[in-house]
Amino acid sequence: GAVVSQHPSWVICKSGTSVKIECRSLDFQATTMFWYRQFPKQSLMLMATSNEGSKATYEQGVEKDKFLINHASLTLSTLTVTSAHPEDSSFYICSASEQGVSPLHFGNGTRLTVT
């Protein structure tokens, strides 16, 4: 089955630094990937849609300058949390689908803790 790999699985960083999270589709090409964020005991909230070769589409309320998304190839999308603050601490999950057909396959997520 389709596999989505996310790295790192957890990261601790100091306030003010930037953190990059990678999302790879291992055995298929994904023109579109999605980035979600999940706070404890809450739903997965879509942050942005990452489009290969073009700009990402951000959901309302998500700061595009803070959460930089790059989708440089058909198998890799990156999310960079810039100038991270403690309130950015969360569980970030990426997803992709084969040939644009559901269901989405998810990575294992990245637990970000900003101290």
Next chain:
Amino acid sequence: DQQVKQNSPSLSVQEGRISILNCDYTNSMFDYFLWYKKYPAEGPTFLISISSIKDKNEDGRFTVFLNKSAKHLSLHIVPSQPGDSAVYFCATGYFGNEKLTFGTGTRLTIIP
């Protein structure tokens, strides 16, 4: 504005019995519905889906029911097994469009 709601944050079921998880949505235009299972510190795993042209879809122990008039779907797991203990999310969207809206999740605990 929560478009997809799972009103039960948690549910405990005896092993071997039926687990029923519920989900309500507000947008009648949604035509594709999915259930995902999630373990702690992992990404969600797809379980089963249904399109709006059907009212039931079955896959092994898992059955999803869709009531379009009530804007309600449910997931039945029978018989429930200890490995089913996880958080279950329903998700809705438009068929052919990968963008999904997720519910708030229900934590299912199967009691041995």
